[in-house]
Amino acid sequence: MSQSSRVTDSAAAEPRPSQEAPLLRIEHLSIDLPGQDGPVRVVDDVSFTVAAGRTTGLIGESGSGKTMTATAVIGLLPPGAAVSGRMLWQGEDLVTMPEQDRRRLRGRGIAMIFQDPQAALDPTQTIGRQVGEILRRGGMPAKEVRRTVIDLLDRVGIPDPETRHAQFPHQYSGGLRQRAMVATALAGSPRLILADEPTTALDVTVQARILALLRRIRDEEGTAMLLVSHDLRVMAHVADEVVVMYAGRICEIGSGHEVFNSPAHPYTRALVVSVPAVRSKTAIAEPLPGSPASPAERPSGCPFHPRCAKAQDRCGSEVPKMRQIAAGRQVACHFPEET
Structure with a gap:
């Protein structure tokens, strides 16, 4: 990529090494929700890890499945949700864990910061x-x-x-x-905090303070974080690793430094160039074309292919498999960018 498209934020400039095995290992997680015409797969075959003392960011447009993934971890999915795959918390599978054990885990092992504190807090207490x-x-x-x-x-x-x-x-x-x-x-x-859009609806100054607070907690307490956001500027400030989701599937995984400076998936690149502040102060925004794919009407093949300028015939018929392209770097694309 050109120098002008590189992340300028110093917090994302260099990846920090991970020293511990993952606290949370998600393997082939799929979530189906009831729909008018049958179950709708809102999260499809998702796999990634969260390590102690690290912030893993889940990023993507609305409807990408990032919030649903986080709420599955803490066991707060909507009624009727069907979950398959594994979510290993220090070796124990959260998917099959009895509900009474999940309740004991909430707050002490895993805690959540909800998107809307006004709705989450009890006004009578x-x-x-x-x-x-x-x-x-x-x-x-x-x-x-x-x-x-x-x-x-x-x-x-x-x-x-x-x-x-x-x-x-x-x-x-x-x-x-x-x-x-x-x-x-x-x-x-808790050893893991799930933060769902923690700076939404806050002004820029307050956002910066909340993000600084989350970084300080991570560094001082050694707390792992799974941060959900659609805002790349938030991720550039906080995330050590980034998981990019689209239409319920993962399209790219890597360190924040690598993903924002050298995106391998066309969707990731489109997100980065659509937000000039993530690239440089002088970069011109390139709007992301089209509308996000709905999990209920997910396109065949690669779900991003209708919006992808590099799409070829194979992209519309064959689902790309996640593959490793470098150490700690994975992408689900038939024709990834050079990294």
């Missing part, structure tokens, strides 16, 4: 009570819960935590509510 819920369930004495909650609110940057812990969600700004959600996720000292 104080922030302090909601942040401390998992601590009370664990049998912590009330005085210690209060001290711990205040400390958590202080750690995530909520000012005057001794006063704020007794306030209700409507008394918080959008940015403070999101910080309260982060504090709630941290309360159980």
Whole structure:
């Protein structure tokens, strides 16, 4: 790629080495949801890993299956969802794990930061009570819960935590509510945090603060993160590894540095060049042509081929298999870009 199309953000400039085996290994995960004409496969044969102390980003347009993948990990899929494949959490398969064991795992092993904190927080309970819920369930004495909650609110940057812990969600700004959600996720000292579009609807300044907070948690706590976003600028700031999804399937996996600087799949490249801030301050946006494919009406062959300028006859008839093109680098494309 040309120099002008390289990522300029320093956080994505160099990949950080992974030192530990994966906490989470997803193997051939597929999810079907009920539809008017039968089951609809919204996630199709997805495989990737999340390592301790690392941030793995799931990125793609709306309907790509990224949020559905994350909610499958924590076991909060819609009623009627059918799951196949494996999700290995430290050797245990979350797909077959009994529900009572999944409930015990939520909050302490795996926690989630939801996209809309206003909807996720209970308006009738104080922030302090909601942040401390998992601590009370664990049998912590009330005085210690209060001290711990205040400390958590202080750690995530909520000012005057001794006063704020007794306030209700409507008394918080959008940015403070999101910080309260982060504090709630941290309360159980989880090893993995799932963050679903954690900066959506926040202004740029607040976004930057939330992203800096997530990076600090990762670095100081050694917490693994699975970050869901459609925003490449967010991923360029935070993600160590990136999983690019389209129409329920993975099309590319690699380090954030490699994926954003040298995309191998035409879809990834189209995403990168459509967001000038990810490339350089002077780059001109190249809009992504067409509309995202619907999982309910997924095209034959490669699902991206109707929008791909490089598509050939093979692309419309044969589903490309995921293959390794370099160490830690995979792509599902018959004609990948040179990397």
